[in-house]
Structures are given as structure tokens and as C-alpha cells.
Amino acid sequence: MSRPVHRSLKEKQRQEREELILHVVEDVLLEKGYRDTSMDEIANRVGIAKGTLYLHFAKKEDLMVAFFEREMQKILSTIDQPLPADMSAQAKLEVIVHAMYSDPSGKRGDLLYILFNSEDFKITLKEKSATTLTRISDKVLSYLEEGKQRNEFDPHIPTIIMLNSFFSVLSPRAHRRLFQSGEYSHMDVMRYVERIYFRGIGGRLPVEDL
Amino acid sequence: MSRPVHRSLKEKQRQEREELILHVVEDVLLEKGYRDTSMDEIANRVGIAKGTLYLHFAKKEDLMVAFFEREMQKILSTIDQPLPADMSAQAKLEVIVHAMYSDPSGKRGDLLYILFNSEDFKITLKEKSATTLTRISDKVLSYLEEGKQRNEFDPHIPTIIMLNSFFSVLSPRAHRRLFQSGEYSHMDVMRYVERIYFRGIGGRLPVEDL
Amino acid sequence: MSRPVHRSLKEKQRQEREELILHVVEDVLLEKGYRDTSMDEIANRVGIAKGTLYLHFAKKEDLMVAFFEREMQKILSTIDQPLPADMSAQAKLEVIVHAMYSDPSGKRGDLLYILFNSEDFKITLKEKSATTLTRISDKVLSYLEEGKQRNEFDPHIPTIIMLNSFFSVLSPRAHRRLFQSGEYSHMDVMRYVERIYFRGIGGRLPVEDL
Amino acid sequence: MSRPVHRSLKEKQRQEREELILHVVEDVLLEKGYRDTSMDEIANRVGIAKGTLYLHFAKKEDLMVAFFEREMQKILSTIDQPLPADMSAQAKLEVIVHAMYSDPSGKRGDLLYILFNSEDFKITLKEKSATTLTRISDKVLSYLEEGKQRNEFDPHIPTIIMLNSFFSVLSPRAHRRLFQSGEYSHMDVMRYVERIYFRGIGGRLPVEDL
DNA sequence: GATGAATGAGCGTTCATTCAT
DNA sequence: AATGAATGAACGCTCATTCAT
Numbered sequence A, B, C, D: 001m002s003r004p005v006h007r008s009l010k011e012k013q014r015q016e017r018e019e020l021i022l023h024v025v026e027d028v029l030l031e032k033g034y035r036d037t038s039m040d041e042i043a044n045r046v047g048i049a050k051g052t053l054y055l056h057f058a059k060k061e062d063l064m065v066a067f068f069e070r071e072m073q074k075i076l077s078t079i080d081q082p083l084p085a086d087m088s089a090q091a092k093l094e095v096i097v098h099a100m101y102s103d104p105s106g107k108r109g110d111l112l113y114i115l116f117n118s119e120d121f122k123i124t125l126k127e128k129s130a131t132t133l134t135r136i137s138d139k140v141l142s143y144l145e146e147g148k149q150r151n152e153f154d155p156h157i158p159t160i161i162m163l164n165s166f167f168s169v170l171s172p173r174a175h176r177r178l179f180q181s182g183e184y185s186h187m188d189v190m191r192y193v194e195r196i197y198f199r200g201i202g203g204r205l206p207v208e209d210l
Numbered sequence E: 001g002a003t004g005a006a007t008g009a010g011c012g013t014t015c016a017t018t019c020a021t
Numbered sequence F: 001a002a003t004g005a006a007t008g009a010a011c012g013c014t015c016a017t018t019c020a021t
Helices: A002-032 A039-046 A050-056 A060-079 A089-101 A107-117 A119-128 A130-149 A159-169 A172-180 A186-200 B002-032 B039-046 B050-056 B060-079 B089-101 B107-117 B119-128 B130-149 B159-169 B172-180 B186-200 C002-032 C039-046 C050-056 C060-079 C089-101 C107-117 C119-128 C130-149 C159-169 C172-180 C186-200 D002-032 D039-046 D050-056 D060-079 D089-101 D107-117 D119-128 D130-149 D159-169 D172-180 D186-200
Strands: none
Touching: A002 A039, A002 A050, A002 A060, A002 A107, A039 A050, A039 A060, A060 A089, A060 A107, A060 A119, A060 A130, A089 A107, A089 A130, A089 A186, A107 A172, A130 A159, A159 A186, A159 B159, A159 B172, A159 B186, A172 A186, A172 B159, A186 B159, A186 B186, B002 B039, B002 B050, B002 B060, B002 B107, B039 B050, B039 B060, B060 B089, B060 B107, B060 B119, B060 B130, B089 B107, B089 B130, B089 B186, B107 B172, B130 B159, B159 B186, B172 B186, C002 C039, C002 C050, C002 C060, C002 C107, C039 C050, C039 C060, C060 C089, C060 C107, C060 C119, C060 C130, C089 C107, C089 C130, C089 C186, C107 C172, C130 C159, C159 C186, C159 D159, C159 D172, C159 D186, C172 C186, C172 D159, C186 D159, C186 D186, D002 D039, D002 D050, D002 D060, D002 D107, D039 D050, D039 D060, D060 D089, D060 D107, D060 D119, D060 D130, D089 D107, D089 D130, D089 D186, D107 D172, D130 D159, D159 D186, D172 D186
């Protein structure tokens, strides 16, 4: 029975390294952006030879796709759970906002930002991992529709425009410097921005403001 | 006394060419994005030698900085005129929105988008041309403050957060596909997004919605 | 006394695997040529690890040398049997031609072709396995000499030139497309080419042509 | 009028260097074969930077195609002149043989040999420069047909097989070592091989042999 | 000043070979 | 003995920058 153990050990090590690689990718992406992230630098930082990197991911693009796919899966797994039917549409959307943007460092949001804005890469990635992205986007869309039907949100604004605004206004990249300077916490900033967005689409104000 | 004349003639030609170069940069940037814009292509399209390009701008980055600097100066010159004191803060901000994003083609907005998103380039650029950007930003900031004092806008939201949201939500890039698909006009989209933003910060709804 | 048995068992397995490897090499060589035959592919097709391949052959080149060496040994063993003394020199040479080039598929000829033409590889190979090649070549040489003495072949042509021409004109690779297109059978082509060669060196025409 | 002069000077230098590059390509190809000829080595031997090589030829393949195209054009220009109608077919073919294979060094033949045998490269090249190659081949074909009609050559042998044999038997690569060892001159070897070929296809013997 | 030929560091990718297990 | 993960030198190619003319 030593074989399976051995194999799963190897497999475990492999996955651990893959994790390590993806971790480094995250760092470098955040520092340098997509185009300036070189396979050499990733390999060096991981502490492996460049060839080894290619044992895990056959192309740079594959590596990046894997990275973002994983990132989006994390979000999806958080938001894919059914929410109570009596929950307001806004509350449901707030759950999604937190899944997407509320990690302590604010990295998640920055990465999504890079994903959505990385020039040429964007197109390819969207083709390859459209599914996961679409599923997230569809979820948001359905809650926005629901909110309009329930008269939570302004029915005069096209849902598709609400959807686009959801992703652009809530992206924390824009607000990055604020919580990096320490003036506001990441959480504070997100709360204010949510308030702007939801009031903007006709939603209610948080209780504390009444 | 022929020297000064000669020199200013030369100088005029020089500036004309610089204009031409920056014009071409706009085209190529919009077509290909920052990273895929090569010095070769710019020189070719302008009809000058690559070396000549480097007489005007010592580095690719300098060229890009100059381009965006000029772009922001255009905006600044439009919004720098004093507005009637009895104009509402929101109306004043709408003037700025239109200066920034409302050219018929939507090019301006796309360029600002490229500017704000061009990976590593962004950081450098902000260092070099912070002044102009700051002056635009200060203008927006002062109108936001004014609006809060006049009770047009929600005083509970920090102005700095309103400011950041102003730039992120109103960026038309996010909505690009919408008016490129023809579903909505550029103007329609901007109107809806403005509505979301201004209502979001506590502003009034446009008259038509009352 | 169990050791020798064990060892010879191991040895037998080893040789069987070596056979298997060389078989696979044949396939891949024919499909891809020398340079595009990778150690990875060979190991995969054999079903062993790449490291194991290197236990048998220390370098890619060694593997190739071994393969061609064996190929030539096969030819040698066929042509090494003594032929009837009253057989004409031409008939004897035709036996060799058939040993070298006449397998149903035409594979043998293609392999010799690859051997003789594999760019840099050729030189090294000739050094390492000159012996077997020389023995084949000597056989041909002796029959050519014999034919000249018996007045079968033109005594004015240096035997060494006859020898070189023997290998070049009879290589079926040159004629490959012909029998691959189906216009002529492999056998037809070989017969015509033999006719050209033997008449060329002064030999008789086949009976059917008289 | 200095401009045209200047330009043609530049152009001249450009062509001179292109010549130099193609010369180096010839050397390296003969030494290492197609696959082992690297752009780095070519550039180094020419004494220019790698990038400069790419100013002349956009891809390795283009460089190789250019090289072989030029080589074949040389042959074509020699054999494309009309020959006297009363010349025998064999004499006409001998003109072609000399054009193809009779340079003092025997390099030409070796290069054609590399061209015809360079594994993957062959296919691409044949596509790109099929025309020139076809024109040479057609010329040979037409003379062979002519010879058969005039009863110079054996009408029982298919012309296409004569054609293939023409290129394979007369390739001097096979005979390289002979004249490299000094035993026979390049010219001697070619004369003997021609004799074998032409007698082989039913042609007459040279006068000296009667 | 204007040119554009020349440069060379850097990129993503491959693969024969090694070596810890 | 057998494995296959790991290596790293080498490849073809690009492009911002320089510099002789």
C-alpha cells in the first residue's frame, strides 16, 4: 500500500508548488502588471528553474488563466450558495461585493482590476474562462433584476448599465491609495462606496443614515 | 537680427511636428493600447525617422507622459473657466464630466482609461504629471465640498471617497461595449451613469425623473 | 548458483526492452526524422521513464547509433552468406540491393536514407559504426571488382565511383513520392532504377529487354 | 544630385552585406546543416548583431529561402539560354549538370543536397520557391523526353524515374569524400558519374570510350 | 537637425541530460 | 534498477534606444 501514499505525496508536493507559483504570480502581477511579469522572474522568485515552471504550465498564458480562474472560482464558491428568499436584493448584492472585494489586503480587487484591464490578455482570458466570469456576472444581473421587480432599485435605469457600474464603481483599485495611506480602513471605504452605488441605483440607505 | 526669426521659425516647425506626433500617438494608443504601441509605428505613421522621434522625446515614456499631459491640459482649460456662482454644484460637476468624457467619439474617455490603467506606466506617469491631474482633481474636489455645504450632497460621505468614485464610475470604458454594440448611444450611457453617481452621493434626480 | 540465472533473466529482460526501444525509434524516426525525434517521445511510446532510456543509452546519439548499427547488422547478416560461384556479379549485387531496400513497406530504404542524410549526425555515426558499414560496403566493392574482372562491368570506371553510385542511385528515398502516389509500385521503381544503374556501369540488360 | 548617389551607396552597402550574410549562411550550412545553423552564429560570423540580421531577413526561414532561391536562380540563369536545336539531348543535359554541380569546390552540389534533404525545412522551402525549382526540373524533363523521342534514351524507362535518378545519382555529395581525399578531381568524378547515368538511361558512351 | 541602420538585452519556449528518491 | 521532476543552455525573435553619417 505504499504506492498510493507515495503518489499522493508527490501529488501533494506538486500541488503545493503550484500553489507557491500562483502565489508568486499574484505578487508579481500586483507589482508589475501582466505584460511585465516574465516567466524568468516568476521562476526566480519561486526558486525553481524556468523549465520547471513549464512542467506546471505549458504557456505563460495558461499560467495566467489558471491564476485568474482560481481567483474567480474562489469568488464563485462564496457567492454560489443560495441566499434566503426574503433577503433583499441589495443585501444579496452586498454579499457578492464582500466576496469579490473584501480580503484584508484589498489584493483581490486589484487582481480583478488587472484581469479586466490587461490589454491584449483580456480578450484571450475572457475566451478561456468566460464561463466562470459569466456565472458571476449572471448572478449579479439576476439580483439587480430582482431588485427592480421588488421596487428596490430604479426601474428606469437599464439593468445592463447597473451591472457595468457595479463592477466599475466597486472596484477598490480606484480607492487604493485611500486605505493604503491609512486614512480609511479598507472596510470603511467599501462601505461608503457601496452606499454611493446602492443609493445611486435607487436602493435604500443603510439604517444608520436615516 | 535674423537669428531669432530663424529660431522661432524652427521652433514653430518643431512644435507643429510635436503636435503631429501626439496626434498619431492618440490614434495608435486607441488602436493598440500602451504596450503594443511601438516607437517604430509612431515614427512611420508620422512620416519621420525614428531618430527624429527621439529628438523630441527622449524615452517612450516621456512621449506618453507628454501626450497625456496635453490631454489633461485640454480638459483643464475647459473646466478652468469660472462658472456662475448660482449654478448648483452638481451642474458644475456635470460640466466637468462633459469636458472629460463627452466628445462625440468617446475617444477622450478611452484615453483616460488607458492612462489610468496602463499597468506600470501609470505610476511613473502620475509622478511626472501629477500637477495637472491634481488641478483637475482639486476642481472636482472643491465642487464636491461646495455641494456638501449647500446640502446638495450627502455630508456623511467623505469627500475624498466621492472624488475617487467620480473618476471610477464615470469612466466610460466600462460601458464601452454598450454603445459600441449600438444598444445605447454614448450620450445615453453617460446620462444614466451620471444619474447613478449623483443620486449615489445624494444629489438630485434629473428633472425628467421627477 | 541462483545468481547467474537471475542475472541472465535480468539480462534477457534488458535486451527485450532494448529491442522494444529500438523498435519505437524506428517508428518515430520514420514519422519525424532525426531532429524531431525527442527522447521524451521515445520513452513515452515505449512506456518507460526517460531516465530508464538513459540507462540503456547514455546519449541520444548513442541510441541512434545503436539503432542504425542493428539495422546494418540485419543487412549484413542477409548478405554475408556465400553465394554460388557461378552466379554473375550483377546477380550477387541484386541480392544486396534487395536486402537493403526491398522490404514490403520500403521502410528500410527510408531509414538508410535518414541515416545518410541526418546532417551533423552522419559524421559522428560513421565514426562509431564504421565497421559494419564498411563490411557491407566491402562486400559490394568485391562484387563490383569481380564483375569488372569477368567483363560484366565497364573496367574504365573506377570501382570506388561505382560503389558510391551504387548507394546513391539505388536509395529509394529519391523515388519515394513515385510509389507513394501510387503511380508505380515500390518494386517497379526499384527494377527501373536497378536497370539504370547496372546498364550504367556496363552491365547487361535484364532478359525481358532483349 | 547628391541624394540618389547617397541612396545608391547605402543600397550598395546593404546589398554587399546581404551578400556577406548569404556567404556566411553557405559556410555554416555546409558545416552544420539546416537545423544546427543558428541565427546567433550567422550574426557572429558576419560580425553584426542579431537584430541586424533581422533587418535583412524577417525570419530564419526567409533567410534560408533567400539563400536557396539565389542558388537556384544562378543555376536557372545558366541553363535558361536556348541551346542549338541540333545538339543532342544528352549534350543539353550535360550543360545542366555542369551548371548545377560544377563549381570548383563542389559546394553547389552539397547545398542542393542539403536543400533536398533538410527534413522539415524542405517542405516549406518547396512551397515558397517551387517555381524556380520546378522550372529547373521541367527543363531536365523536357530534354529527357526529347532524348527518348530521338531514340537517344531508352523509351522503356518512365521519364519521371529518369528524372528522379538524374537528381539523385548526379548529386556529388555521395562522392564528396572521393575528391576531398584528392584521389580524383571533382571534374573526374562528375565525368564518371555522368557516364554511368547516361549509359544507364540508354545514352551513348563518350567518344573516348569507343 | 535628421536619419535609419545597428544594437543587444530581454522575451517565451524547448529538450537533452542529470539526479534525488 | 527505475523513476520522472528538475535543470539550464540554447533557440528564434522583438523593440526601445543609440549613434555614425
